[in-house]
Amino acid sequence: MEGSTSRGRRVKHQIRKALNATEQCDLLAGHGVKFEICTKEQAEKFLQNNTYFFKIKAFDNNFYRDKDGNYSNLDFAYLQDLSTIDFEFRALILRMTGDIEHALRIRFNNLISRVNEDGYQVVRDYEYDQKEIYRKRSLQEFDPNSDYRNSVYTEGMIDKYLGQKPIWLFWETCSLNSLINCYNSFLQHRKFQDITYPLLYGVRLLRNAASHHNCLFIPPSSTINNTRILDNLMPILLSQRSRIREDTLQLIKSDPLIHDFSCVILSHINLVMSTGMRHYIVSSAETFLERIQRHSEWYQNPKSGCTHLVNQFDAIKLILSEYISFIKKLDINELSDEQQKLIHQPERKPVRHGPRLPSPRTRKRQKRGKQH
Template structure:
């Protein structure tokens, strides 16, 4: 499918790119068709054309091989960010359980009832997932009548976990949760995009992709520490990436940070494999420098 005009064959999809100025010098059309048939699909590849400029209605200095290369880089970055998101989720749960265990005011059960009353949507989502779980049926049979907080935290998804952080922070105003509370919501957007395999490296700097409000003071402070220029921080995705990396830096262990930094540096080198193709593309140059600053911050 393309542009709402009905289904096109693979040859017709390639022809539609050709008409719009995409060249096939680095990768022949026959190879491009093979890619669409066997390695990736049209939307996932063609989406990256949004990073390139048009001249007289046709894309300028854009070869199909560039789209394939960017799709590969984007996939690897999404996997990397998803690993960081899982680090953060584990660290948040660990921090919460330590605070709750050490809190003599909590019995482990009342907190669940209070959360269900304050955040019924998140609690009901958790409960429904718990009830339908393919692998947790024994636990559900044992715990569903009186759910303890450790079961809630173990099984809730990231969105509900963010709500629980906010709930517990509002109740106790614990300073160890302040950064977590300030940054989790923004980090969630990047985490969900990666989990749903959404294209990431597009729509960073356009007017429609700017925050409606200026970034929080916390994000602005982290941006300065990381080395991200102020003009980029109003981008929704840049704002969310800063939040994600700040949480990783704050809560992950030194050993884990070293491992993620090493993997991030490998990705930076991968980004430079065909850097000569993108030297004149300011959007991609800016994206590389932002990602590089984030990795070196870890």
């Protein structure tokens, strides 16, 4: 035990200093990482040209280690493969979430036009709501101008229109988080219901993780707040009953990556009207499905200890396959009545609930009748 502790200290000391690619490979080899499928020379080149040690080492958390911290079935090629899959998955997510953000602005604009809304009042309502939220949560005072992100590409329009604050200036300069909050404010004030709104926070979280180059295929360290509407909509998308389908529906409730990716898929289905955008994602999804399955047998080996990673891969493959099938049916108008629910567009909330109440005049007449 003492030897193991002193060894751990030596490893930490080594990591504190900047290691070159050869030293990095030696450090991994000291923990049982093999260089058989991928040679040390190839691994060194990959670490020098394609990634860096801290990032690629994050993926080793998927693999089984013994009490001394050594791996029993891990070749560097596995880490290299996971790193590439993770990169390509992030690229797919960034394209899909970019489509969603653009489509959300289009929907927002169409709803404003539909109710003949004042684009300036929409911003005033949003700013009032934000001030109230900040006040109730005892946060620092909300700064309305903080939503207008100034850069060399936006400073001209900001200088020209900031004093008036039309909604279209807000759209061109705000963050995705502010866009979602403003959209929610509009829905509440104008009594609209949109099934995509609860999904947008999952979209934002995964978009931010992908844009910041966070490793996605690592074991989750926290639980999630489940999005109820996923429980209603994902079974519609995943129409073919199977064990993988049931496992996927369970993962959606517990795994942040699968939960947020489901939010992205459903939002893209509902929001993105452009057939060109849809077809691009279908093509990209088909390419990614081929890539994720290329070395699937590496992770399915029981000695690897990659049970959760395999479950994540199975869930993503199923979700993407069903997305591709859905879009192809949508193109030829062959969606079932149940599948039509996934493309349901925003509608006004009912003004009244329950039976219509009698008018004041009718109530007076009824009262006089009872007295006589």
